[in-house]
Amino acid sequence: MFPLDFNKPDVANTIASCTHFQRFRRSVIMSA
Known part of the structure; x- marks a missing residue:
C-alpha cells in the first residue's frame, strides 16, 4: 500500500x- 498522509488533499485521489x-x-482478468 501507499504511505498515506491525511494532511494532504490528494489522499482521496490516491485511494x-x-x-x-x-x-x-x-x-481485465474477467475479459481474459
Missing part, C-alpha cells in the same frame, strides 16, 4: 486511483 486500478485489473 480513488487505487480502487480504480483494482476494478480495472478485475475487469
Whole structure:
C-alpha cells in the first residue's frame, strides 16, 4: 500500500486511483 498522509488533499485521489486500478485489473482478468 501507499504511505498515506491525511494532511494532504490528494489522499482521496490516491485511494480513488487505487480502487480504480483494482476494478480495472478485475475487469481485465474477467475479459481474459
